[in-house]
Amino acid sequence: MNKNLRNEKIRNIAIIAHVDHGKTTLVDAMFRQSGLFRPGLEVDERIMDSMDLERERGITIAAKNCSVQWNGVKINIIDTPGHADFGGEVERALSMADGAILLVDASEGPLPQTRFVLKKTFEKGLKVVVVINKIDRKDARPEQILDEIYDLFIDLDADEEQLDFPYLYAVGRQGIAKKNLSENRDDLHLLFETILHEIPAPEYDTEEPFQMLVSDLGYSDYLGRLAIGRIFNQTARFNDAMVCINNTEEHLPLKISKLQVYDGMNLKEVETAKPGDIVVLSGIEDVKIGDTICTKEFPKPLKRITVDEPTISMEFTINTSPLSGKEGKIVQSGKIRERLIKETLKNVAVRLEQTEDRDRFIVKGRGEFQMAILIETMRREGFELSVGRPNVIYKSLNGTMLEPIEALFVDCDEHFLGVVTEKISIRKGRLTNLVNNRSGRIRAEFSVPSRSLIGYRDEFLTDTKGTGIMNTIFAGYEPFRGDFPTRFTGSIVSDRQGSSVAYALYHLEPRGRLFIVPGEPVYAGMIIGEHNKGVDISANPSKEKKLTNMRAAGKDESTVCSPVKPMTLERAINFIKDDEMVEVTPQSIRLYKKTLSIKKRKHKNGLN
Numbered sequence: 001m002n003k004n005l006r007n008e009k010i011r012n013i014a015i016i017a018h019v020d021h022g023k024t025t026l027v028d029a030m031f032r033q034s035g036l037f038r039p040g041l042e043v044d045e046r047i048m049d050s051m052d053l054e055r056e057r058g059i060t061i062a063a064k065n066c067s068v069q070w071n072g073v074k075i076n077i078i079d080t081p082g083h084a085d086f087g088g089e090v091e092r093a094l095s096m097a098d099g100a101i102l103l104v105d106a107s108e109g110p111l112p113q114t115r116f117v118l119k120k121t122f123e124k125g126l127k128v129v130v131v132i133n134k135i136d137r138k139d140a141r142p143e144q145i146l147d148e149i150y151d152l153f154i155d156l157d158a159d160e161e162q163l164d165f166p167y168l169y170a171v172g173r174q175g176i177a178k179k180n181l182s183e184n185r186d187d188l189h190l191l192f193e194t195i196l197h198e199i200p201a202p203e204y205d206t207e208e209p210f211q212m213l214v215s216d217l218g219y220s221d222y223l224g225r226l227a228i229g230r231i232f233n234q235t236a237r238f239n240d241a242m243v244c245i246n247n248t249e250e251h252l253p254l255k256i257s258k259l260q261v262y263d264g265m266n267l268k269e270v271e272t273a274k275p276g277d278i279v280v281l282s283g284i285e286d287v288k289i290g291d292t293i294c295t296k297e298f299p300k301p302l303k304r305i306t307v308d309e310p311t312i313s314m315e316f317t318i319n320t321s322p323l324s325g326k327e328g329k330i331v332q333s334g335k336i337r338e339r340l341i342k343e344t345l346k347n348v349a350v351r352l353e354q355t356e357d358r359d360r361f362i363v364k365g366r367g368e369f370q371m372a373i374l375i376e377t378m379r380r381e382g383f384e385l386s387v388g389r390p391n392v393i394y395k396s397l398n399g400t401m402l403e404p405i406e407a408l409f410v411d412c413d414e415h416f417l418g419v420v421t422e423k424i425s426i427r428k429g430r431l432t433n434l435v436n437n438r439s440g441r442i443r444a445e446f447s448v449p450s451r452s453l454i455g456y457r458d459e460f461l462t463d464t465k466g467t468g469i470m471n472t473i474f475a476g477y478e479p480f481r482g483d484f485p486t487r488f489t490g491s492i493v494s495d496r497q498g499s500s501v502a503y504a505l506y507h508l509e510p511r512g513r514l515f516i517v518p519g520e521p522v523y524a525g526m527i528i529g530e531h532n533k534g535v536d537i538s539a540n541p542s543k544e545k546k547l548t549n550m551r552a553a554g555k556d557e558s559t560v561c562s563p564v565k566p567m568t569l570e571r572a573i574n575f576i577k578d579d580e581m582v583e584v585t586p587q588s589i590r591l592y593k594k595t596l597s598i599k600k601r602k603h604k605n606g607l608n
């Protein structure tokens with residue numbers, strides 16, 4: 001009798017899209033128009049992108065909750081990242097939602113991550129409201145994009161009801177949403193109304209016991225660990241005694257020491273929270289994402305959150321370079337291990353494997369960008385460590401080695417198609433589709449091994465003079481397509497410890513592209529540049545000019561070195577080969593050969 005009730009006072013939505021299609025900016029406008037800020041208050045842009053790295057890079061990295069009120073209904077919003085490497089965050093966010101706002105850029109149209117996130121909402125059976133965003137763009141083609149979205153729904157096997165999706169046109173940045181392009185509107189009221197009308201209110205069952213699914217973790221200095229998630233049935237009360245059911249079906253007792261709900265971007269303490277609401281609960285330390293919190297009397301776990309498997313793995317070790325321990329505060333393997341475990345608790349897409357060597361860990365995730373963000377975060381916390389090349393994760397089926405394959409979508413000037421196709425075919429990629437609509441730009445689709453894309457993005461941008469756009473989506477596992485070099489150039493390797501000098505670097509410039517400037521510390525085995533040819537060479541970057549008493553006029557060469565593009569972490573991990581590592585400290589990024597001594601390297605390679 002009391003089944004299938006709905007809490008009409010609440011809506012839970014996730015905002016999903018391909019990267020940069022305007023999710024976080026739309027949330028700003030929703031905040032403004034729901035009266036969250038007093039008029040005239042200066043507010044930062046993309047206020048939900050609160051992490052330092054998010055603000056610096058202008059992208060969302062972690063999914064985050066907030067809420068707005070509209071006509072007496074609380075809309076819990078989860079802003080998600082659009083970058084493919086953070087797809088696990090979308091999967092986690094959807095576990096709290098009853099529906100999703102799918103944003104699609106009115107010029108770019110549906111892109112690979114649009115497909116990924118839409119597929120995930122279908123798998124969860126969630127209602128989707130489509131918002132064709134950025135219709136103010138000069139190159140906007142909203143009606144065409146609507147057709148493309150419809151095609152995408154068909155492609156993903158949407159049923160009739162899903163195909164009849166509600167849609168709006170919007171300029172998120174100006175806070176405008178409308179049903180018809182010709183309509184004159186200057187607010188988001190229609191979006192709020194559509195959410196209230198189309199997204200089902202959270203359903204609950206009074207005959208079921210209390211259940212809350214933990215979908216996120218937080219930490220507060222005063223309260224300790226915070227469990228964040230949605231209440232599925234019954235009401236939570238401050239001081240209630242509960243149990244947390246973990247992945248091994250253990251029942252860990254807890255008492256709700258504080259109960260909070262989202263109020264705008266902040267949290268508000270409450271005495272009780274109703275079914276369907278998203279709460280932040282304190283009172284338990286040992287809780288993980290996916291656990292269910294329920295009563296002691298009726299412990300009944302909900303289905304755990306599942307996310308896609310990791311696709312790449314990377315070696316993390318303590319820093320063993322001769323310069324280790326000079327720049328970082330935290331260098332011990334125990335601390336690195338603790339930090340990585342902490343990451344796996346919060347980040348559902350990251351896995352950690354301990355190896356036999358206690359100083360060496362294997363970290364698995366969704367992509368090298370995700371790894372770079374993790375490493376960058378660690379170095380900012382004061383860590384010093386070394387990392388190896390990102391490697392794809394192979395599988396084996398009936399004795400056949402399988403490798404991950406991606407569909408690669410390229411949009412570039414037709415003149416660059418030749419060089420792009422050539423580079424991709426060397427890397428065992430195949431052209432699968434080509435559209436030339438005679439506009440001067442072409443759209444090509446390739447099927448490529450994932451491993452060939454590691455480090456390729458930079459080259460692609462250089463090859464297309466910065467104008468090409470590439471997007472990828474994981475397509476599945478296929479038989480291994482054969483070897484090709486991970487890099488077609490060699491490394492210039494320092495043969496001794498010292499300090500680099502201008503004279504030596506100047507004379508090395510013709511050999512390739514240098515990574516260091518005069519006055520930097522170097523050591524034997526440190527990679528100081530990229531060699532033009534496919535083999536490594538040794539060099540002495542601290543070689544001074546021989547001083548003679550005889551200074552012949554006109555013979556003194558000027559030794560002004562060319563500017564060096566600073567080595568970033570992302571470039572470094574994409575650049576190194578299997579026998580090379582990146583040394584990361586709060587101040588420096590250095591590259592080195594795993595075997596520092598040239599003699600030992602030669603011996604290993606069977607050379608004398």
Ligand SMILES: Nc1nc2c(ncn2[C@@H]2O[C@H](COP(=O)(O)OP(=O)(O)OP(=O)(O)O)[C@@H](O)[C@H]2O)c(=O)[nH]1
Pocket residue numbers: 017018019020021022023024025026046058059060061080081082083133134135136137170171172173174
């Ligand atoms: N022309 C136009 N640009 C917009 C609009 N909304 C957002 N933008 C711009 O699009 C860029 C990306 O906006 P974000 O809100 O960060 O996009 P996002 O979808 O949250 O990006 P990720 O979270 O990294 O996936 C920013 O430069 C915005 O200023 C719009 O309505 N029109």
Ligand SMILES: [Mg+2]
Pocket residue numbers: 023024025049059060079080081082
């Ligand atoms: Mg964002």
